[in-house]
Amino acid sequence: MKIAVLGAGHVGPVIARLALAAGYPVAIAGSGDPSRIEMITEFLAPGAVPLSASDAVADADLVVLAIPWHRFATLEPALFAGKVVIDAMNHWPPAEEPQGTSEEVARRLAGADVVKTLNHIAYQDMEPPAGHAVGVAGDSPAALEVVSEFLSRIGFEPMRVGSLFDGRLLEPGSPAFGKFAKESE
Numbered sequence: 001m002k003i004a005v006l007g008a009g010h011v012g013p014v015i016a017r018l019a020l021a022a023g024y025p026v027a028i029a030g031s032g033d034p035s036r037i038e039m040i041t042e043f044l045a046p047g048a049v050p051l052s053a054s055d056a057v058a059d060a061d062l063v064v065l066a067i068p069w070h071r072f073a074t075l076e077p078a079l080f081a082g083k084v085v086i087d088a089m090n091h092w093p094p095a096e097e098p099q100g101t102s103e104e105v106a107r108r109l110a111g112a113d114v115v116k117t118l119n120h121i122a123y124q125d126m127e128p129p130a131g132h133a134v135g136v137a138g139d140s141p142a143a144l145e146v147v148s149e150f151l152s153r154i155g156f157e158p159m160r161v162g163s164l165f166d167g168r169l170l171e172p173g174s175p176a177f178g179k180f181a182k183e184s185e
């Protein structure tokens, strides 16, 4: 399974590193020319291939959205058709919409299967992840399986919290935000 990580800031390289360590081929993209993130990739996620966002997505089975929420609207929805998408984004300040933000992502990326996870854990706590529980929410049972398997392989313990609607429990402002703990705690 090929992974594309969109975002080469705090979160993206950590997820890329974990995925590489688990043996997945990984492409990573920022918002611009891939040459701009070559250095980041070399130091923070050696082995990940820097590509443009569109090239990274085109070649991927699983796409991780690790970009600021306000940049989400810049993504071209058609690129995501048929992909499983992990939405790790958060709306700051917490959104006051009746919909969860991942429901909004799923609405816009209508051809993709969106799963909300990894958004509620700080990037510094993602590594080493052994045993760290992460909430997983989504509407597609098949995509939930794919993402849970991915999370397990990179070292997390996925915990199903329900549908994308229920995924609001994982969002900023919810009591559960940031509350999943390592097994040892």
Ligand SMILES: NC(=O)c1ccc[n+]([C@@H]2O[C@H](COP(=O)([O-])OP(=O)(O)OC[C@H]3O[C@@H](n4cnc5c(N)ncnc54)[C@H](OP(=O)(O)O)[C@@H]3O)[C@@H](O)[C@H]2O)c1
Binding pocket: 006, 007, 008, 009, 010, 011, 012, 029, 030, 031, 032, 053, 065, 066, 067, 068, 069, 071, 074, 075, 088, 089, 090, 091, 118, 119, 120, 121, 122, 123, 124
């Ligand atoms: N920081 C955390 O601990 C944490 C934890 C969990 C979830 N999150 C969420 O994860 C997301 C990323 O957080 P972060 O702290 O990693 O942000 P960040 O450090 O600001 O990095 C954002 C990255 O996204 C890239 N980007 C922006 N627009 C893009 C586009 N259209 N296509 C591809 N890449 C694009 C930026 O590239 P350019 O520099 O080229 O614009 C940059 O590399 C946010 O939604 C945040 O709420 C953060």
